[in-house]
Amino acid sequence: MQQRDDDIYASAPLRRLLDAQTCALKPALQRCFGTHALLLGAPCDDVPPALPMFGCWTSLHLVSGGYRGDLRAAADEPLPFVDDAFELVLLRHALEVAPLPASLLDEAIRVLAPGGVLALTGVHPLSGWSPWFYWHVRGKLPALRMPWRLRHQLEQAGLAIEQAQRVGSAAPGLKTMWRALAGVFGGGYVLVARKRRRLATPLRLKPAPVRVPANGRLSPGTRRSSAL
Incomplete structure (x- = not known):
């Protein structure tokens, strides 16, 4: 497992980027509803967003090759939850x-209930944040993920993309740009996708036989082919 510099997510620039991502996600998350939600983040002090529709949150963060928080588990193993366990999964x-980003995304999709929402945030590789990010971690982290690749992986898994945008300033130390410019040059991204519900297979109904009354008359609308 490659180690990381925990202080980078506590730095002022990344805190501002996290705030911008939270604001961008807020409208979509407020439309979610359910009982159970999962927060899996990089910041050790990350807390779930205030969503009154969710009464039960499970909060985890990745550190030293494992998950910490509400439970402890190895990060290179499947998430310790049953299929379809959460109506909302938030990966910050x-x-x-x-250690295995593609596997983690697959696991997040697995534990997401049909009709549930998966929200992703991260640093955009094609931005002024990329060299700053790698300089601070000294190349200890896996490569930053391209949002279009994540989007393709989500669509291949059967999720419908509901929101995809860049947010935040173009580089650390710069003030947040106008919304139009942030959407093109923003240093962070947010992705929101919904897991499609499984199609219901209709049952093939068999017509019930109709008994003819003693007088030989059928009620209006009854087909004689169904009568005995």
């Missing part, structure tokens, strides 16, 4: 610190 920069 988790793919940047995961």
Whole structure:
């Protein structure tokens, strides 16, 4: 497992980027509803967003090759939850610190209930944040994930993309740009996708036989082919 510099997510620039991502996600998350939600993040002090529709949150963060928080588990193993366990799964920069990012995304999709929402945030590789990020971690982290690759992986898994945008300033130390410019040059990204519900297979109904009354008359609308 590659180690990371935990202080980078506590730095002022990344805190501002996290705030911008939270604001961008807020409208979509407020439309979610359910009982159980999962937060898996890189910041050790990350807390779930205030969503009144969710009464039970499971919060985890990745550190030293494992999950810490509400439970402890190895990060290179499947998530310790049953299939379809959560109506909302929020990955905050988790793919940047995961030993197996693609496997983690697959696991997040597995534990997401049909109709549920998966939200992703991260640092955009094609931005002024990329060299700053790698300089601080000294190349200890896996490569930053391209949002279009993540989007393709989600669509291949059967999820429908509901939101995909860049947010935040173009580089650390710069003030947040106008929304139009942030959407093109923003240093972070947010992705929101919904897991499609499984199609219901209709049952093939068999017509019930109709008994003819003693007087030989059928009620209106009854087919004689169904009568005995």
